[in-house]
Amino acid sequence: MNLFAVFLLAVLLASFVRAPEKAPELFAVLPALDGHIGAIVVKAPGSEKVVNEAYATVSIHGSSQTNGSLSEAQVREMFGSTLEALPGTPASFMLYFLEGSDELTPESKAELDKVFSELKRRPLPDIVVIGHTDTVGTLDFNDKLSLARAQRMREMLIGLGLPAERIQAAGRGKRELLIPTEDNVSEERNRRVEISVR
Amino acid sequence: MRKVLMVATVLSAMAIPALASDAGLIKVSKGNVQIERNGAKMAAPVGASVQASDVITTGADGSAGITFTDNSLVSVGPNTVFAIDKYRFDSTTHAGEFEGSLKKGRLAAISGKMVKASPESMKIRTPSAIMGVRGTEFVVQVDEEKK
Numbered sequence: 001m002n003l004f005a006v007f008l009l010a011v012l013l014a015s016f017v018r019a020p021e022k023a024p025e026l027f028a029v030l031p032a033l034d035g036h037i038g039a040i041v042v043k044a045p046g047s048e049k050v051v052n053e054a055y056a057t058v059s060i061h062g063s064s065q066t067n068g069s070l071s072e073a074q075v076r077e078m079f080g081s082t083l084e085a086l087p088g089t090p091a092s093f094m095l096y097f098l099e100g101s102d103e104l105t106p107e108s109k110a111e112l113d114k115v116f117s118e119l120k121r122r123p124l125p126d127i128v129v130i131g132h133t134d135t136v137g138t139l140d141f142n143d144k145l146s147l148a149r150a151q152r153m154r155e156m157l158i159g160l161g162l163p164a165e166r167i168q169a170a171g172r173g174k175r176e177l178l179i180p181t182e183d184n185v186s187e188e189r190n191r192r193v194e195i196s197v198r
Numbered sequence: 199m200r201k202v203l204m205v206a207t208v209l210s211a212m213a214i215p216a217l218a219s220d221a222g223l224i225k226v227s228k229g230n231v232q233i234e235r236n237g238a239k240m241a242a243p244v245g246a247s248v249q250a251s252d253v254i255t256t257g258a259d260g261s262a263g264i265t266f267t268d269n270s271l272v273s274v275g276p277n278t279v280f281a282i283d284k285y286r287f288d289s290t291t292h293a294g295e296f297e298g299s300l301k302k303g304r305l306a307a308i309s310g311k312m313v314k315a316s317p318e319s320m321k322i323r324t325p326s327a328i329m330g331v332r333g334t335e336f337v338v339q340v341d342e343e344k345k
Contacts, residue, residue, distance in 0.1 A: 026337075038333025040329050041329065082337065086263050087264070126223060147290075
């Protein structure tokens with residue numbers, strides 16, 4: 001074989017062995033369990049697409065991005081085992097203390113029973129105890145107070161036999177009011193501890 | 199108290215210490231699921247902790263579900279490689295940052311508290327795009343290269 005033939009062969013081969021095409025990609029918004037439909041923003045070089053309808057999609061193939069949609073059945077076919085593996089939505093329980101005491105109100109004791117049934121329903125539960133305050137006092141003061149309340153509740157749960165390493169405590173201070181009020185308003189329904197089981 | 203003790207037994211039987219540095223916990227693990235951390239691969243059973251910089255990989259029969267500390271829920275399907283590039287969450291302010299890369303395979307997710315506090319604080323990269331999450335439930339697929 002002469003050099004020219006080798007060269008021709010190389011050119012021929014090169015025309016077949018192109019750079020591999022980028023994998024087709026697909027992004028879709030699904031309705032949440034409660035029916036809420038969210039939004040995603042897909043940014044690729046030279047394009048930005050917002051998807052904010054149920055089952056609406058953006059697909060990317062090479063350098064082209066196209067909007068589309070899927071049926072519920074198609075989503076199930078493509079993502080069935082993936083969606084099945086989504087962990088259960090965390091469940092939240094609200095507990096109140098008797099004023100100026102460590103003791104829960106009678107209603108909250110009943111609520112605590114629900115926490116324990118929820119724990120049993122989950123394969124490997126963990127708990128976050130989140131303290132909340134009313135708006136009396138500064139942000140910093142309430143962050144600390146809410147964390148102290150959450151830690152007290154955490155100790156209580158450990159006392160009831162739950163493993164310490166599975167329970168975290170967090171304080172949200174006056175950042176997440178159950179009953180919206182002005183600043184510096186005493187409101188007992190805002191002085192609460194939330195137990196999130198997940 | 200019997201009920202409490204029962205729960206305690208269930209919980210402690212599988213208790214694996216949760217560290218403050220943990221980004222999340224594996225809650226669902228089916229088939230072949232592994233976590234790659236600092237170059238080492240390990241099995242990822244239910245209860246294993248997930249940290250920033252971990253890479254979750256699944257085999258042809260694998261799928262896994264993770265609950266993150268901000269209550270984001272993420273699952274991966276078969277033949278998937280998903281890297282957690284960045285993760286931090288402040289449980290007091292709900293400020294945070296969640297960046298993951300889906301290299302291939304399938305992912306489903308329900309966004310959590312950080313996205314509620316600041317939209318697009320959760321981002322998923324793919325080989326050709328970056329997706330900002332403004333809310334709730336979505337799926338992403340990255341197909342393997344065409345033969």
